[in-house]
Amino acid sequence: MKALQDIYQCVVDGEMDEVEGLIDEALSAGCTAKEILDDGLLAGMAEVGEQFKVGDMFVPEVLVAAKTMDIGMTKIKPMLQSGDIKEVGTVLFATVKGDLHDIGKKLVCMMLEGAGYKIIDLGVDVSPEAVCEGVKEYKPDLVGLSAMLTTTTLSMKETADALKQAGLYDSVRIMVGGAPVNQKIADEFGGHYSTNASTAVELANELMK
Ligand code: B12
Structure with missing residues (x-):
């Protein structure tokens, strides 16, 4: 789906100001928080890992990608946690x-x-x-x-x-x-x-x- 692809690309490009807006768009388009995490944020970070491994990305770029991922994770965190949980x-x-x-x-x-x-x-x-x-x-x-x-x-x-x-x-x-x-x-x-x-x-x- 395009909305998830946009989040993926956003992480790869380290567009940290864009990620929250893109997540809102994906949610409006009917994506679940789990899909946003797996197919957007994590998929983007996996691509960053590949590019870093082969020398197409360097530490400063990986850092902004990581920061973008972090902002995205913070945004969807409440949606991944159900309300009434007892401490285990x-x-x-x-x-x-x-x-x-x-x-x-x-x-x-x-x-x-x-x-x-x-x-x-x-x-x-x-x-x-x-x-x-x-x-x-x-x-x-x-x-x-x-x-x-x-x-x-x-x-x-x-x-x-x-x-x-x-x-x-x-x-x-x-x-x-x-x-x-x-x-x-x-x-x-x-x-x-x-x-x-x-x-x-x-x-x-x-x-x-
Ligand atoms: C992002 C990143 C960075 C960022 C970290 C930012 C941050 N805040 O975390 C920065 C730029 C700082 C960085 C620095 C370095 N990095 Co780095 N980095 C990565 C990268 C690209 C992605 C890691 C990541 O976040 N993955 C996404 C998350 C979701 O996955 P994950 O971490 O694997 O976690 C999952 C599981 O492992 C597991 N898990 C993790 N922890 C735990 C704990 C428990 C208890 C359990 C049960 C499960 C669990 O569950 C998680 C979720 O599913 C990896 C590449 C890769 N393929 O992993 C390289 C990588 C880890 N880095 C590497 C290297 C070499 C470095 C540097 C030495 C580079 C340098 N020359 O300076 C420095 C070291 C700094 C240091 N002292 O730690 C190598 C390590 C090689 C090795 N085997 O030793 C990798 C593999 C890249 C590569 N292929 O060369 N890095």
Whole structure:
């Protein structure tokens, strides 16, 4: 559909002033928030990823595309969350130390919030010590760690080790995700891996049982 194609192109071009208006147009044209997310915003970001990989886009352009995606996600967030949800658990989230990527993590947080979880997001480049402090302060049921760089997947294990040393490891279950992450990496520290924001909700529900 043209309205969704326009949102896709808007993300690729990093037209951050246009995205909210285009989302309104898509909604008026009958698109659902889920379609806007999947076929507009996420499809656009996937294209950005492809162009970045082959060297057709560079970091500054990727940043404005990411900002555009972020504005779009904030706009549709209330539409993806149903009104009357009872709280099912608390998840403390962090992008691990050394890593600044947060779009995927924000999306996972958004979906979990929509499914009734209370989210505490510590942000990006979060040290193992800061995660330990967060666990002490907020007493979450689950800890969600995100990493998008092969190198920063190591920070996940360091975070789990820090939780063990602080005697906090057994009080939480650790969910992990991000493009270079897999279950094999997660197995190294007793983590639970999930591929995307939808399956993350299923995983969280499973871990809460
Ligand atoms: C946007 C982006 C950036 C932006 C980030 C902006 C932001 N605020 O996030 C900027 C420009 C800052 C950036 C910088 C860099 N980036 Co970058 N970036 C990307 C890009 C293009 C898209 C990532 C994205 O947002 N995808 C969309 C979201 C929705 O998907 P996602 O993040 O995968 O998240 C989903 C799942 O992974 C999962 N998930 C994610 N987290 C979690 C957590 C849990 C608990 C669970 C269950 C699931 C889960 O669910 C999410 C939703 O479905 C990727 C390319 C790619 N193919 O991924 C490169 C990419 C990740 N970047 C890369 C690189 C190399 C860099 C830089 C080193 C570049 C440079 N030379 O400076 C720096 C590193 C900065 C740092 N220290 O972190 C490489 C990493 C290679 C590697 N394997 O190590 C990639 C793969 C590009 C490439 N092909 O080379 N980047």
